[in-house]
Amino acid sequence: MLNNFPLWPQQASTLAHRVDALYIFLLIVTGMMALLIFVLLVYFAARYRHRPGVRAEQIEGSTALEITWSAIPFFIFMAIFVWGAVVYFKERTPPADSTEVYVVAKQWMWKVEHAEGQREINELHVPVGRDVKLIMTSQDVIHSFYIPAFRIKQDVLPGRYTVEWFRATKSGVYHLFCAEYCGTQHSGMVGSIIVQEPAEYEAWINGGSTGPLSANGEKIFAELGCATCHRSDTQGRGPNLEGVFGKPVQLEDGRTVTADENYLRECILDPGAKRVKGFQPIMPTFQGLVSEEQVNALVAYIKSISPVRPADSAKTNARLLRPRDQTSEPARERTNGSQVQ
């Protein structure tokens, strides 16, 4: 029990250093404030201990003092707030060219799928020094993907995608925990983040997989007959999907939305919700006919047929996450919401 007695988590990501810096700042500031109070308390308790014949001095108060000890803490609080907000903003803004990994949570395991097609259960291999973005959803209840060594955590919700990102700085094996209570085996929903040196990682990622996720998606796209309507020309009954990812889409009801992961997912599972302008409402829903992993694959495929990886991840994450419709309906952004006539 006494062998391994750490008091500080490892720092294994770029964010970890930032978070720890703020934490140490807070420890110092709050430590000083606590020390001040405690010293005063002890000193006053001793110095002004009751002595016979000595009476207390009635002091109403002091507005000047009140203002001072309101203003100073306020400014300190504001400093902490700003620093915390800056760190948070960074933490919630995945860099544009992040490697994407899809995560599906279910009671009580983590299913991970790399874009290259590698699948893992309760483990995630990543290379040192690369930005990795996790696109996550849950099959059942709310879970939370927590990597203490990276100082990141994000709830994983049913019905929509949530996103978190990191850049690992040190190779090693780190804890992965589920951090949102999810039932009987909540404490069993743990795993490992395996950070490897780039060469080692290349070897791993290339060693025997079922092919890239997007290729899998292409196969599903064909198998389910999507290509029948979504042709590569303008003759199809459905919109041409080449180049659609990340671009604005005009909807039938006049709104314009951006075709991000959540929008693509919604189209597959609830096609009527945001029908593209100029097309008939004839697309059938695939809800119940495709699994979460298959949806991920389809999304990956459609992303792969867009010429450039759009730099809108930041915007996606910063936007208000919106409601989901059904099982796998993800959050999507609405550029306006009102349909009031």
Added chain:
Amino acid sequence: MQNNASAGSFTAVHDHHGEAHVAHNPALLHHFAAPQQQRDAASLGMWVFLATEVMFFGGLFCSYLIYRRWYFSDFAAASKTINMYLGATNTGVLICSSLTVVLAVWAAQTARRALLVGMLVITMLLGLVFLGIKGVEYREKFEEHHVPGASFSFDHVEIPGHPGQFANPRHAQIFFTLYFVMTGLHALHMIIGLGIFTWLLIMAWKGRFTPEWHTPVEIGGLYWHFVDIVWIYLFPLLYLIDRH
């Protein structure tokens, strides 16, 4: 007691349980110093209670408004299937009942016992009419399979103004869930109101209310007005989505 002697004075203002008792209204409860205090306490108490009711319904209104914003067309389609005319009639019924309540309070203030009893009776009748119409509406929904749960169905219902587009049944079910919870809770409050008014009626019949003391009528009236106001918000929100 020496400790207290220097720290203030006592004045014998009201000698409780004393022999030389100041005569007071038998309705004055013992822990109050004066009838005015009792009246004020009762009135403030009812207002505070109504504030809690506002928060109670407020949570529901909030949820409703959020979902309505998200699923506007589906909510419009669902709203169209509830009977606006019955709803409007009910609104009129409740507004009239608030008038009769006001008249009842006035009657109590001016010692018009017959009028008081009459107004209380009419108020209650109007309340029953309201509940009756609600019952008719609920039955209609039951028959159309619009009651959320296992037998709910809402297929092929067109979205108003968008021919060929159909409402999402799952979203429509949310509308009906909120509809039944909100109007159901409202109806429950009406029934409680009827219970309160029954008691008021009995007391009024026995001649217990006087111009000096008719607090229960006043605070019962406040409660009734509140229930009325909740409906006045419910009606347009639920019944009048996207009507032309």
Added chain:
Amino acid sequence: MSMATAIPQPTSPPAAERENYLNKEYGVWSWLLTTDHKRIALLYLLSITFFFFIGGFFALLIRLELLTPAGDLVQADTYNKLFTMHGMVMVFFFLIPSIPAVLGNFLVPLMVGAKDLAFPRINLLSWYLYIIGGVMMLHCMFTGGVDTGWTFYAPFSTSFTNTNIVEAGLAIFVAGFSSILTGLNFVVTIHRMRAPGMTWSRLPLFIWAHYATSIIQLLGTPVIAVTIVLVAAERALHLGIFDPKLGGDPVLFQHLFWFYSHPAVYIMILPSMGVVTEIIACFSRKRIFGYHFVALSSIAIAVFGFLVWAHHMFVAGISVYSALVFSFLSYAVALPSAIKVFNWTATLYKGSIHYDAPMLYAFGFLGLFTIGGLTGLFLAALGIDVHVTDTYFVVAHFHYIMVGGAVMGYLGGMHFWWPKISGRLYPEGWARLAALIVFLGFNLTFFPQFLLGYMGMPRRYYDYSHMPEFQILNVLSTAGATILGVGYLLPMVYFLWSMRYGKPASDNPWNAAGLEWKTASPPPTFNFDQEPVVTWEAYNYEELDAPHNEEVPVAK
């Protein structure tokens, strides 16, 4: 000052033999049908103490399980039920009623100079509602309990768990009604039933604190009531308000839940702050420093407390901008609490401090609440919160406030007003020992949890065998918990002992300010022999300790 007074006592019969609210009538029905706020306070005292020990027993089992990394004491489902029931019982059936329903009920009329609360029968009703809710919760426990965590997040609670959520929810609903009625009674009493001369600025700060608490109870509790209604409806009828599979939104549940549950924590701490204010003034023998600032800070906490709920949801999927707003507001709500701590500390300056047990609890409160409050600053910092939310850091934070703060205040208040309530003195030596044991046991239990949290140990974990490095801190925590348990048992024993064998108390054994001390200990049923007319300011310790009064020497 101590119990051994040098002032000659009046020649009237000792209080215990005079007619008072305890001996006015005997028999079970005189208690079960009482409308006397003081008797109702004692009814509550018995009930909440009962639930405290139930919740505490669950805590003990939790800590025993966590002694070892493996889940070897109970099964996973059982453990999940243990922490759920611990939370539900402690929050809804102990902390929220505790000070308001016991000390508030007893003291509010006395402190404002009234004969009773505005609505005595509603007061009794509130106790019965509490009991009904409590019985329902007990039944729920005996028939298997609930395993969702006290926060019962959807969709786990609405569509996945097999436990009896509806019953637990209804129990909380009913208990919530009890809370609302208590708040209603206090607000009306404080507004309308103050004795002549008792202006708002002369009210004890205990009253201000309870007023602010009541506002929160009134405006917040209905929201969780309706949330429970929706959860029950969804669960029973498979509707789709919160379950995404049915078209609903699980995050909406969290908003509705926390809209009440955050202000609820202020319901738990504000009364305690009121108690501590009274104790510090009395045992420093001086007026509270900055009366108006302390009074208004209570109101500020109540108001701002309604604006910060989503700081429980920073990683739940809310937008970055929402998170920024709620973080900012969370710092705003920390400010009034900080102001109170400074004012309490300043009150000690040039005071004449006595170390009786209530004051020891007050000191304990000051230390522990300061730490708990400061750690709130960590949690409000967005960048930090992402790392520590849902870990033991949060668990430690809220236990520092709720146990180190609220419960210490409650115990301090029980000791301070015990002579008034029972007409007896508790044994001072034992009381000081208990205070010390609680303080030490508490810190040993919960301080290691801050470390565990930052290291990454998530909460609600039954088995941590993947992280055996967490064991030693867990062992320290469990050791502390046993010590803490002893500290809590002691007062129960000696309070009971004192009811029979304790020295009879005079009307004002502490020579304290406040109208409650101007009547007998225990008070007569209608509180005062004559309606008080107030012509003095609050905390008139100068007058009370005036030379001709010969301040009571300390018997040490």
